[in-house]
Amino acid sequence: MSSGALVIGAGPAGLTSAYELAKLGISSTIIEADEQVGGLSRTVSYKGYRFDIGGHRFFSKVPLINELWREMLSEDFLLRPRLSRIHYRGHFFDYPLKAANALAGLGPIEAFLVMLSYSKAKMFPSAEETNLEQWVSNRFGQRLYEIFFKTYTEKVWGIPCNEISADWAAQRIKNLSLKEAIRNALLGAGKSAEGEVITTLIEQFHYPRLGPGMMWDCCKDLLAEKGNETVHGIKVDKIRHRKGRVESVVGHRSNGERVEFDADHFISSMPLRRLIQSLDPLPPDEVLAAANSLRYRDYLTVVLMAKREDVFPDNWIYIHSPEVKMGRIQNYKNWSPEMVPDQSRSSLGLEYFLWQQDEEWTWSNDRLIDLGIKECAQIGLVEPDEIEDGTVVRMKKAYPVYDHNYNDRVDIIRNYLETLPNLQTIGRNGLHRYNNQDHSMLTGVYAARNVVGEKNDVWAVNTEQDYHEEVRSSETEKSSTGYTKTMGDRAVPMPIVQDEADQIIQTAFARLDGVALGVALGVVIGVGLFLATMILLLKGGEFVGPRLGLLRNFLPGYEVTWGGSLIGLAEGSLLGFGLGFFIASLRNWGMMAYAYLLRRRAETEAAKNVLD
Amino acid sequence: MTTESITMAGNKQTEEISREVMRIQAGVLAMVCAVLGGLLLFTMTVWLLLKDGPGAGPHLSLLGNYFIGYSVSWFGSILGLVYGALTGGIVGWVVGSIYNLVVGFRK
Numbered sequence A: 001m002s003s004g005a006l007v008i009g010a011g012p013a014g015l016t017s018a019y020e021l022a023k024l025g026i027s028s029t030i031i032e033a034d035e036q037v038g039g040l041s042r043t044v045s046y047k048g049y050r051f052d053i054g055g056h057r058f059f060s061k062v063p064l065i066n067e068l069w070r071e072m073l074s075e076d077f078l079l080r081p082r083l084s085r086i087h088y089r090g091h092f093f094d095y096p097l098k099a100a101n102a103l104a105g106l107g108p109i110e111a112f113l114v115m116l117s118y119s120k121a122k123m124f125p126s127a128e129e130t131n132l133e134q135w136v137s138n139r140f141g142q143r144l145y146e147i148f149f150k151t152y153t154e155k156v157w158g159i160p161c162n163e164i165s166a167d168w169a170a171q172r173i174k175n176l177s178l179k180e181a182i183r184n185a186l187l188g189a190g191k192s193a194e195g196e197v198i199t200t201l202i203e204q205f206h207y208p209r210l211g212p213g214m215m216w217d218c219c220k221d222l223l224a225e226k227g228n229e230t231v232h233g234i235k236v237d238k239i240r241h242r243k244g245r246v247e248s249v250v251g252h253r254s255n256g257e258r259v260e261f262d263a264d265h266f267i268s269s270m271p272l273r274r275l276i277q278s279l280d281p282l283p284p285d286e287v288l289a290a291a292n293s294l295r296y297r298d299y300l301t302v303v304l305m306a307k308r309e310d311v312f313p314d315n316w317i318y319i320h321s322p323e324v325k326m327g328r329i330q331n332y333k334n335w336s337p338e339m340v341p342d343q344s345r346s347s348l349g350l351e352y353f354l355w356q357q358d359e360e361w362t363w364s365n366d367r368l369i370d371l372g373i374k375e376c377a378q379i380g381l382v383e384p385d386e387i388e389d390g391t392v393v394r395m396k397k398a399y400p401v402y403d404h405n406y407n408d409r410v411d412i413i414r415n416y417l418e419t420l421p422n423l424q425t426i427g428r429n430g431l432h433r434y435n436n437q438d439h440s441m442l443t444g445v446y447a448a449r450n451v452v453g454e455k456n457d458v459w460a461v462n463t464e465q466d467y468h469e470e471v472r473s474s475e476t477e478k479s480s481t482g483y484t485k486t487m488g489d490r491a492v493p494m495p496i497v498q499d500e501a502d503q504i505i506q507t508a509f510a511r512l513d514g515v516a517l518g519v520a521l522g523v524v525i526g527v528g529l530f531l532a533t534m535i536l537l538l539k540g541g542e543f544v545g546p547r548l549g550l551l552r553n554f555l556p557g558y559e560v561t562w563g564g565s566l567i568g569l570a571e572g573s574l575l576g577f578g579l580g581f582f583i584a585s586l587r588n589w590g591m592m593a594y595a596y597l598l599r600r601r602a603e604t605e606a607a608k609n610v611l612d
Numbered sequence B: 001m002t003t004e005s006i007t008m009a010g011n012k013q014t015e016e017i018s019r020e021v022m023r024i025q026a027g028v029l030a031m032v033c034a035v036l037g038g039l040l041l042f043t044m045t046v047w048l049l050l051k052d053g054p055g056a057g058p059h060l061s062l063l064g065n066y067f068i069g070y071s072v073s074w075f076g077s078i079l080g081l082v083y084g085a086l087t088g089g090i091v092g093w094v095v096g097s098i099y100n101l102v103v104g105f106r107k
Ligand SMILES: Cc1cc2nc3c(=O)[nH]c(=O)nc-3n(C[C@H](O)[C@H](O)[C@H](O)COP(=O)(O)OP(=O)(O)OC[C@H]3O[C@@H](n4cnc5c(N)ncnc54)[C@H](O)[C@@H]3O)c2cc1C
Pocket: A008, A009, A010, A011, A012, A013, A014, A031, A032, A033, A034, A037, A038, A039, A040, A041, A053, A054, A055, A056, A057, A058, A059, A234, A235, A236, A237, A269, A270, A271, A274, A299, A398, A399, A426, A427, A428, A429, A430, A435, A436, A437, A438, A440
């Protein structure tokens, strides 16, 4: 079989790249191992109940992605309020964290200790900030870290927080450029330059009426309408390449039947480790070793159907309490009422983060459902007799792990992949990056555009400040090549467009040139003193300029004489220059200090969302 | 640290927010300095008159060397307003213009 492009994986990244290719007039075939599309963003159905792998909020600061979502789903895209809390030792705490609520819930003694540890962190922060523990403790203090971050994060990642790279947290707030922080502060909380309210992304989110899978089913249908087939049930296990070009991919159906596809361009969203292991011939040992040491966290969700209309008002609750294994619990009905077949019922998704080697991974569904029922009762959410049914969904490789050296290993792989220019890797596991759907999709769009000759760096998505986050849709219309511009030999999305608010900030924060102000004040003061001396000398008299002469206390050698006027000119100029330079530096540093203060505040706010 | 390296460090940081170098509107600076200069000399003169009465401010009166007719008197305060404004205006305009000239040159 042959086609223009071959896409591996019908998750958000793969489907979006095929969708973009179709827009660019290039046909593609999508190979998907599963019987369903959507990958991690699928919606699973069970006896009329629908549920996600986790809960998939649709929110993005990338206008292009928002446009794509609307284009695919239009009125089936709901805007939902967000409510999520933390459950810790019998108490519910607001999330994102609010100081007063957290301290009140912890009780006076713990609150006092929390404040002490917070003050200590502020006064004596850890100089090193390479792991997650240091990163969070520096911002909130060791005690708050232990209560609100440590247990949950370790449940999710299965490794101690001091083995998790600080990148993981920093990635969530890194998009706050100084400029963005100023813009938000000056234009009112969370407003972008166009006045779009960004903070509301935290308070509400979009969600497809029938769950995220609806988006991807719809995308698959749109692709099919244009003649692009999604082939299900084929797991790609070989990628044949020769002389720096991939020639074909080989896959197997579940019945063992072997299928081979050739194409001109290959876009893969399969996990990076697997991609490298599938290359035929295999890459050099160093690359293979780098791939083999990439780790993924696996995930299973136990879904319980409860005979109760309302169980809790939240979309989800983080379960920090160390006495239970579950990490989070979703209430799907609160995402969309259509996720349950009967409004007198609720369905709860209990999320367990595991390694495939963990014992629980191999437990039977019944045993896992029993565990879920027991833990729900243990934290006081639903009684066992209220549960009338349950099911389990296992999802391998749900989280690419950011352990200490993952970045170096990914770099090795990335460098090697550059030797195969007609193969691009995209998406969350494809790039081993903790991407949400939007960034996964954006890599798909870039890869598709690269097929027609653009040079977008898919690896730059969700890493570089200012760029993709602020790409404006208006830019898309500006060039046929989309909204990219070239930087070196790569194209990256256009940086911030100069709109009115940005222009105001640019002008207000423009640098005062110290040398220029120095020269200006130097000339004025030097010449001024020279003239003042000359005027007195020309006027003459018995004692010429006794008071002006006192300036010699500050300007050595100065006196009201012809020679002194020249000394005054020189020294006055020097003094003026120094003064001008000092004033300019002071003003520039003052403005920077103000900007940093605004960013620090905004970062602290953003850091409170680090669990999402 | 040399002057140049201090400037470089400052530049790098401000560039994150704004790549522009400030231009001064010489006319506006002249106007601001004129108002400030005029008011300053007027207020200083009036203040000395109110505090010490006629014959006050022997030192301030020395400005008469440059501002013909100026003295610490009620009439002098009006003249001071004009001279102060004139001098302030010229200083502001000269500072603004030279600043812009140097910025343009350095670009
Ligand atoms: C618990 C959880 C909660 C999340 N919450 C959100 C959220 O709220 N909002 C949000 O935007 N994002 C969220 N995400 C992230 C989102 O799910 C991912 O960003 C997105 O699904 C990644 O898309 P992808 O196409 O890169 O990869 P995937 O979704 O993993 O899709 C890859 C596809 O490739 C297929 N495949 C893999 N290997 C092969 C092979 N060898 N041969 C053929 N096919 C193969 C897979 O079957 C899969 O269908 C969440 C993720 C998890 C795990």
